[in-house]
Amino acid sequence: MRILFTGASSFTGCWFVGELAAAGHEVTAVFRRRPEEYSEPLRRRRVQRALESCRGVYGCAFGDDAFLALVREQGPWDLLCHHGADVTNYKSPDFDVPAAVSNNAHRLPEVLAAMSAAGCRRVLLTGSVFECGEGAGSEGLPAFSPYGLSKALTAEMFRFYAARAGLALGKFVIPNPFGPFEEPRFTAYLMKSWFAGAIPSVQTPAYVRDNIHVSLLARAYARFAEELPAGPAYRKLNPSGYIETQGAFAQRFGREMARRLDMPCAVELKQQTAFDEPRIRINTDPLDAAGYGWDESRAWDEIAEYYRRTPAR
Secondary structure (H helix, E strand, O other): OEEEEEOOOOHHHHHHHHHHHHOOOEEEEEEOOOHHHOOOHHHHHHHHHHHOOOEEEEOOOOOOHHHHHHHHHOOOOOEEEEOOOOOOOOOOOOOOHHHHHHHHOOOHHHHHHHHHHOOOOEEEEEEEOOOOOOOEEOOOOOOOOHHHHHHHHHHHHHHHHHHHHOOEEEEEEEOEEEOOOOOOOHHHHHHHHHHOOOOOEEOOOOOEEEEEEHHHHHHHHHHHHHHOOOOOEEEEEOEEOEEEEHHHHHHHHHHHHHHHHOOOOOOEEOOOOOOOOOOEEEOOEEOOOHHHOOOHHHHHHHHHHHHHHOOOO
């Protein structure tokens, strides 16, 4: 397929582009700026990684004039993968939901009409298990945050307009991915502590979450993209990985790294008393790793080697 991809500078995006290309597809990825113009070193590296597998088009964002010109002038296209999303201050309770939805779905009817005219019959949108109503868990499946709400509203807009345009829409719902090129969040904090000779503390060990190797997630994404029908339809996949408490996952991560890095990799599990988020939130579609040709041990090796070369410190 000839695929037009947004969001390739993100952690999961650079992996998804790589797997789509490895499966034999021709990927064109749009970027707001050139690799050297990204101020964050990690994002520059992710862009460079993505560009090993795709053709980059710069100074372009979903729905703007340059994007529409690209759609119209460089088709035909078989699939639009809209992985990009507005994540500005996404952790803030003051996250601007209307502005984010407007950016995520900028000129959406016009984009879908242009894609359709260029031969495209399939759209693949990335969602999050932290949207309202996604996955399984407790407290009635609320949105985790304003950012989660923006993702849910974006998905509803895509479903409505894709159906109107007679296009197939696939929604690929991401849980908690981890692995090389990840933002400095939970697993990076663990690694930074271990490389510094410290024992990291897990403040929220009682939360039950769904953590998944990004390499397995990317293979599931590429397969899902290939299996989307060419015509009016709606499909969804909620891929699942390790369903366990965050304390158990931290211990799992520590065991796997200890045997590969020759370090203790111990963790301290604190007594959790605050539950500002739902206690349980998980995805619902277990993946057949063997069916994807995925090697779990190799995936752990890749994480250890990544942090050995680029310690999170």
